[in-house]
Amino acid sequence: MTPEPLLVLEGVGLTLPSTAGPVEILRSVDLTVQLGEIVAVTGPSGSGKSSLIAVAAGLEQPTRGSVRLFGRDVGALNEDGRARLRRGRASLVFQSFHLLPNMTAEENVAAPLEIAGHAEAMDIARLWLERVGLSARGHHYPHQLSGGEQQRVALARALAARPALLFADEPTGNLDAANAAAVADLMFDLIAETGAALVLVTHDASLAARAGRQARMDGGRLSA
Secondary structure, eight states, X not given: OOOOOSEEEEEEEEEEOOTTSOEEEEEEEEEEEOTXXXXXXXXXXXXXXXXXXXXXTTSSOOSEEEEEETTEEGGGXXXXXXXXXXXXXXXXXXXXXXXXTTSOHHHHHHHHHHHTTOTTHHHHHHXXXXXXXXXXXXXXXXXXXXXXXXXXXXXXXXXXXXXXXXXXXXXXXXXXXXXXXXXXXXXXXXXXHHTOEEEEEOSOHHHHTTSSEEEEEETTEEXX
């Protein structure tokens, strides 16, 4: 019996207001992601890639169509309900790290675990910082870390709860070539180890080539 997909988008459209009038961002997008699958989404700037991630993860509600995440209709849930649905099961990594500036690296990794009720959140955070090579930097704040280090903290935070699905939006986009390669290797290694599915938005053709499946966004449409 085939397991239910982690993520199903059917006929998804997204139209947002602007000063010039409504702008159609996503047009009739279909996408299915199974457990353990790695899907890379490529395409030019402004084609709708980041909006696709936002809608798929329940951060943005589609204007048309449906999104099912872990078998639940995302459109039937309010913001709190969508956050609960993601908690411990889906994580996000962004180009801009999004670390909390007033928390140390350890505290940044531990925060989502504490919210999810893990009694040993700090111990798990230390373990994952060790996994990403930052055990000596756990008490440093984001402004004391390099870009590559911040993105490794963001990866540790995203994977510490061992989610079934990771969304990564240009995770190496703000890094130099050496750090980008190191973070990419780390991300793929950890994904392989945890067995999570990955939906990866990237401009980097070499990064996309490491995915099991590639799809391209162009003018708000997704094609395999």
